[in-house]
Amino acid sequence: MPKMTFIKSAVKFSEFPVHPLKEIAVAGRSNAGKSSIINVWAREKIAKVSQTPGKTRLLNFFGVGKNYCLVDMPGYGFASRGGDEVKSWKKMIEGYLSQRPQLVGLMLVIDMAREWQDDEEAIAQYVMKHDIPVAVVLTKCDKFSKNDIEKAITRMKLQSRLEDVFAASSQTKKGCDEVEEFMYKVWVKS
């Protein structure tokens, strides 16, 4: 993977970077392991590994060389809480996902120990409604046996009805390159 660089943080459309790069959104529940896998792809600590889950409220844009741009979305999983905070979060996410013509894919980061839930279904449906493909990376696979990894992938494919489900570990780096290769070859280059 080419060198990753931080471009900028943004909340609203007028702040999004102006560039010709295709973008891939990376989304996941707080604590799913999103920052960790981005750091593996970057080969440095470019994204903060959160001590305070759910604190990031910004879209962070990272350039992957001159090839494409990864957009780190704020963690979700508090939709049930309601209130203004959720409303502004939803507005930002939906604003980004619906108004970005260069968005070519959504990578959903899910802890392998967890199931596909309503939040994942909602964000996936929303993105696919805009004709943007969705894939899943099940993280923290270092905690599971080879057999259980296979089972988790099969289960996630059934639950999500998505074809592209990967397993990865940011700790051992297993599977991380395959996910990056998929994003580049299938979403960026084609």
Ligand SMILES: Nc1nc2c(ncn2[C@@H]2O[C@H](COP(=O)(O)OP(=O)(O)O)[C@@H](O)[C@H]2O)c(=O)[nH]1
């Ligand atoms: N065992 C293991 N722990 C991980 C892995 N990825 C992340 N974690 C841990 O999970 C927690 C949340 O990770 P983080 O990347 O901040 O998640 P985020 O909130 O989705 O950005 C941290 O304590 C990480 O050290 C992994 O692949 N394996």
Ligand SMILES: [Mg+2]
């Ligand atoms: Mg994070």
